[in-house]
Amino acid sequence: MSDLDELESQSVFILREAFRKVEKLGLLWSIGKDSNVLVWLARKAFFGRVPFPAIHIDTSYKLPEMIAFRERMAREWGLELIVGQNTAALADGMNHLRGRVACCTALKTDGLKEVVARHGFTGIIAGIRRDEEGTRAKERVFSPRAENAEWNFRDQPPEFWNHFNTDFPPGIHLRIHPLLHWTELDVWRYVRREAIPVVDLYFARNGRRYRSLGCAPCTGTMASAAASVDDIIAELEGTTVAERAGRAQDKEAEDAFERLRASGYM
């Protein structure tokens, strides 16, 4: 088995555990490379199907290429798509100029909470990875969230030997992280091996490319000549810059991302 085979096998195992153990499951599809890999792994686990809805939280500020990609792939992959949007906050004029963290909280965190409540989801599959960012390194594969979606990262259940804790009191919902043990490079190597479609924004145009995708106002590009998946892999093998370096909301305060995560951000 290659290391990618091992990663795939472990993620498929996790997805099947979630499907078996969690009553009402949804997959958080951000349209980025990681959640595309997640959709792909679900199809591996369930023999071509994705037997639960894919949820996209649309802030209305997403890069337009992302929305076009979403519509195209949802059809092609046969996804049951749920688009969530905090229309009340948008009607009230919420945008990043009112504070990036405030904007993320209203449009993403609250938008997700609303979808979870409306559809009665008891488990949300998300494509976060341990290597992305410090607080994510403390995550578990099956991570319980209280009713208000809060994450108590200081006292988490132990998790070992693939005995995932899936039994919680009513009111708790689970976040499930099948890619937790992958790295950014693993994701791209898997995208290459499986020929998984990704949004073109990842590839350099005029010397710049997106390394991480988000809302247009808060997501920056990096200088790069990487025009193909091969190029990106070669580039990442040499980088020492963090993946989320282009994500402005993380930098508003020293612990901004940790606070976003603790309050229920993906």
Added chain:
Amino acid sequence: MNDNRALPIVIVGHVDHGKSTLIGRLLHDTGALPDGKVAALQEASRKRGMPFEWSFVMDALKVERDQGITIDTTRIRFSSDARDYVIIDAPGHAEFLKNMLTGAAAAEAAILVVDVIEGMSEQTRRHAFLLKLLGIREIIVAVNKMDRCGYAQDAFDAASRNVADYLAGLDLAAAAIIPISARNGDMIAHRSVPPSWYDGPTVLQALDALAGAPSEADRPLRLPVQDVYKFDERRIIVGRIDAGRLRVGDRLRFSPGERSARIASIESWNAQAAVSAAAGQSVGLTLDEDIFVERGQVASAPDAAPYAAARLKLRLFHFGHAPLQAGDAVKLQIGLAEHAATVEAVESVVDINDLTRRSAEAVGRNDIADVVVHSRTAIAVETAVEGRHLGRGILRRGYHIVAGFLVEAVLDAPQAAPVAGVARHITPVTSAVSHAERSAAWGHAGGVLWLTGLSGAGKSTLALALERELFRRDYRAVLLDGDSLRRTLNADLGFGEAERAENVRRIGAVAQHLAESGMIAIVACIAPRRSHRARLRHELGALYHEVYVKASLEICERRDVKGLYVKARRGEITAFTGVSDLYEAPAAPELEVGTDVLTPGECLEHLLDYVDRAFRPGDVRRLAS
């Protein structure tokens, strides 16, 4: 970056014995740190007027990670010329053990750091014990701070002897014991200042010499069933192969249970069609027959199935808040199966300092203990020595995981496996005469009266009197006496745990045959374990009638009709029920007769009343002759 997987290692030991220093030094000496990192830290230390420490490297990485500058410190990578490594951080002080288990469970090898002067602390010992529990067998011992004792050989020898003895007590052996100074970088990646008396490997050489976890693919097949899907016309059984390999056409047996079928296909999506798979792979299989299969069962080769057992001795590491004690209800998870179980007894709690055992009423938080549990349902299980995956598991109480465990012994392994192997080629022949015909002709139904109780309680005496009286009343009754059958049917069996279970099983099978032929089988046999009798009840169903012949141990010992108690007390008989072996009294027998409070005549009356009620259907009741 190459495609070979990195060997995951964990670095454990007392918090002040130099773990972070060792990691900082390892990263630096193998060129894993960015250029200028150490120079910058040294400069920063100089400015603040404090001496530079190698542990600053780890601190700095953590700070940078928290600021989003660099990457993960929970999985730090470095490389030797031979291969790549990932250091799994086992972090934190509060809740440390829970986190260490979570992190270290993924490691295949460990470096145990010990201060040469302070030796093993309690924390070091606990970590060593957890390595054992986690099944990490490749352990490099780094005896650190050799510079502080002037590289004295006797200090190193004393420390290494101490560690080696402790590990031996855990049935572990160090892959290497190395004198190092993490601070000076001695004997880590380079043989700088090697003491003249040491010619063993450096830490990096010792790491490169590790084999890594042995391949599970060469062990017997173990595939726990995760789920069964029917998205379309295919019925697909999915799971991840824990051990062994399989191939289309192989016959799989699903335990617990006797059913088997052949693999018709290996299903997948967007992958080349495969005809075989091995340990580590998540697979989907279709079978050639639609046999009943459910989550938690374990697929194996038909002739190499795991045990199906209900009573286990566990060595557990307990991190639950509430103490664990006999009678507690727990959920037992082994493989992908969950079983409701009861803690039967706390045998002992291990003293972490000298590995001695003391008896205890309860298992406290962070205690390591041996306990006996029994489950209401059969568990597909192995001992930890026999199988890595089915030989370990977790205990849950309510919503919490409270312990991880290794299976020390399977206490009631039935002998069913070989029998089942043969049984496939045999077509059972049932009787030409029905139960209804027999009971109409003889005036009573068939059944088994199983007299259980301590030796000396009066089982045989009562059974003989009952047989005589039933005969007189025109019942078709026959006595099966456990002691007598030990000379014939069960002459090949001893008194070990498994043999006792088999003794009971065989008598049960004979009694069943008699009962099905319309007779009343009176069995006088201790059947000391609850699990023995639960199995009888399961196999015999409504035919089984349990009679508890009750007398206190004191009375039985005073009677000592056969002189056995005297011998047992003298130690001439080992594992004597009631004295040196446990008798588990029945919780809900059909009938209880107290031979220490009733006269023999009264006891017999109770039994006869019961037989009349239970075996004489109203429409065929006849007067006793």
